[in-house]
Amino acid sequence: MNPGKMILLGLAVVLAACAGPDPAPAKPAVLEAITLSERQVRLSWPAAAHARAYEIERSTAGGAYEPLAQGAATAYVDSTVAADQRYSYRVRALNWGGASGWAESGAVITPPKPTPRAHLEGVFGTARSWPLVATHAVLLPDGTLMSWYSQDAIGNHRDNTDPIYHTGTRVDLWNPRTLEHRPANNSTTDLLCVGHVVLSDGRLFAAGGNLGGTNGSDHTNYYDPARGAWARGPDMAAGRWYPTLTLLPNEEVLITGGSDAQGKDNPAPEVLQRDGTLRLLSNARTDTWDLNHWYPWMFVTPTGRVFHAGSSNRLRFLEPAGQGAWGEGYPRDGKNRWYGSAVMYQAGKILVIGGGGPDATTTLLDVSADGEPGVRPGPSMRFGRTHFDATLLADGRVFVNGGNDGEKFSDEATVYDSEIWDPQSNAWAPGARASVPRNYHSTALLLPDGTVWTAGGGGCGEDCGVNHPNYEIYYPPYLFEPDGSGRYARRPSLTGAPRTLGYGQRFTLQSPDAPSIASVSLVALGAATHGFNMNQRFMKLTLEGKGSATLEVRAPASPNLAPPGFYLLFILDGRGVPSVGEIVRLE
Ligand SMILES: [Cu+2]
Incomplete structure (x- = not known):
């Protein structure tokens, strides 16, 4: 007798009455399926028509599915999982009919x-x-990470100026909900060292690219997640390698810096306009003053300037x-x-961090008004860092990981310890220690679940020895019980949010x-x-x-405070524990 028949026979006894x-x-x-802690995964599903019971199976580390549980409820907590392990689940409905x-x-x-x-680190x-x-x-x-x-994958030809090596990009799309990777390759442009933003219509816009060495491409590219396709945008007036892109309050995109096709500083910013054409800011040249053209730190201010x-x-x-x-x-x-790095941690307030060969100092800037910027020293980190990553967390703290003494393509002098800056106390706290160096060419992003994805570093070809094609997830202090009991905190649940928020409008969660x-x-x-x-x-x-199950919230008053586009929305309880974030569009 096969296992399915045995289950149905078992059910026959249980369900004989009906x-x-x-x-x-x-x-x-x-x-x-969501993880509650290192020992518990919660499963839930909507009731299926004509179901009398449900059968759940589990796969561990990509292995075959094995029976886990049966029952009439539409939720189940699997308390037999191990820490730091990969699981997937499946459920089906059962009744007399099969x-x-x-x-x-x-x-x-x-x-x-x-x-x-x-809970601290x-x-x-x-x-x-x-x-x-x-x-x-x-x-x-759509919640995927590109x-x-x-x-x-590892930069074998980045310095070779033969055009044959700069006609496309190997691009990966990762879904954090399924852990699946799929290719989303670009077939026109070497996107190494472009600038990029997510537009208010949901497309990714990237400007520039690599022609070998420090020579910049004049290409622009769109990626549309809804269509799953790349498309070329208008060519810029000149090439850009290492430009910064800034989403503006009027939905335009400012493109600043980078080096041109000959490797010289590109001195004229451009703006992607809403009709898809480019406008040269010919009255705002950047070769007349000491702007570092490699990824300049540009921010929209509360008065609508940059x-x-x-x-x-x-x-x-x-x-x-x-x-x-x-x-x-x-x-x-x-x-x-x-x-180094810079983070606008609150509208008009910027934390400038490290850089310049290892430097542990920070500077706090205030550009809330248009007059002379406020400048004051911030607290120093425990470690000097250059080539590190700085990421805003769901509670507004700034998480810094990685970095070294400024040497490119080197893991000597790596800082493995992370640090966390709290804007309330204006102080750094020690963070957990990573296991992999994250230096030049590393990246970090806040994920919708409130964790931080940290990855990359290296990219210097086959023989260089410092390539890091791997990632580590960082679980911030707010995910743990604040009492120091060494347990994951119970997280508040955000069960409904509008897909779009209007400026100044009240909305319900x-x-x-x-x-x-x-x-x-x-x-x-x-x-x-x-x-x-x-x-x-x-x-x-x-x-x-x-209310007992609703929250009334006011959206940002102005696009100068938060430009139109896509945001993670979190609710946090009185202990500072965040929900999983919902992606909403501000318009
Ligand atoms: Cu680089």
């Missing part, structure tokens, strides 16, 4: 066992392989309308912070945990490369009312 002719049961519409087809879950990786200091998961050295990484509005290096925060020692506002105009220049802190919710945050989807995340932005929203 026996009768059953139509075939419907397959459960979806199976959701069994439905299987509904499969996405795959989950259980988090690592917490350390006693996890967070924890890194085990390093797992990645198809390439992730030097560029963007979170797309990453690439160049035409190949601010240059570095990495050179020059602070300056840019008016991007018309042909553009730079304002007066101000010194920052006397340092050239090449390959659904949460069974509404009474315990203390704050709501928006974090723009990240787009990171070379130590600078040019799309991330954090905003705390005003919580205006609470």
Whole structure:
């Protein structure tokens, strides 16, 4: 007798009281699996028509499915999992008429066992392989993570100026809900060292690329997640290798810096306009002052201008309308912070971090108003770092990982310890220690589940010895019980959010945990490369009312505070524990 028949015979006994002719049961519409801790995975699915019971099976580490449980409920907590292991699940409905087809879950990786200091430092998961050295990484509005290096996975030809090596890019798309990778290759442009943002319509826009060495391509490219396809945009006036892209409040995109087809600084910013054409900011040349043309740190200010925060020692506002105009220049802190980083952690407030060969110092900038920028020293990190990553967390803290002494393609002097800056206390706290160096060409992104994906580093060809085609997930302190008991915290559940938020409008969120919710945050989807995340932005929203299962929240008042586009929305309880984020569009 086969196992399916045995199950049905067992059910026959259980269900004898309600026996009768059953139509075939419907397959459960979806199976959701979420990790509650290193020991528990919660499964849930909607009731299927004509189901009398459900049968659940589990696959461990990609192995065959094996029976796990049966029952009449539409949820199940699997408490037999191990830490830091990959699982997937499937469920089907049963009745007298037989069994439905299987509904499969996405795959989950259980988090690592917490350390006693996890609530203070967070924890890194085990390093797992990645198809390439992730030097560029963007979170797309459908929740997938796109990453690439160049035409190949590890940079064998990055310095070769033969055009044959610069006609396309090997691009990876990863779904964090299924852990599946699939190719999304570009066949026109070597996207190594482009700038990139997620547009307000959900497409990725990338400008520039590599022609070998420091020579920049004049290409622009769109990737449309809805169609799963790349398309060329208009060619720029000149090439750009290492440009920064900035999404503007009017949905245009500012393109600044980079080096041209001859490897010389490209001195004229351009703007992608809403009609898809480019406008040259011929009145805002950048070759007349000390702008470092490699990924300049540009930010939209609360007054709707753009601010240059570095990495050179020059602070300056840019008016991007018309042909553009730079304002007066101000010194920052006397340092050239090449390959450091800068984060706008709150509208108008910027944390400038490290860089310039190993430097542990920080500088705080305030550009809330248009006058002279506020400049004051911030607290120093425990470690000097260059070539590191700086990522805004769901609670507005800044997580810094990786970095070394500034040497490219070298893992000597690697800083493995992470650090976390809290804007409330203006202090750094020690973070967990990673197992893999993340230096030049590494990236990090906040994922919708509130963890941080860290990856990449190297990309110097077959023989260089410092390529890191792998990733580690960082579990921040807010995912653990604040009492130091070494347990994962119970997370508030966000069960309903509008897909779009209108500026200044009040909207309603659904949460069974509404009474315990203390704050709501928006974090723009990240787009990171070379130590600078040019799309991330954090905003705390005003919580205006609470019901037993609803929250009334006010959207940002102006596109100057948060440009139109895609954001992760989190609700956080009174202990600071965030929900899983929902991707919403601000318009
Ligand atoms: Cu590079």
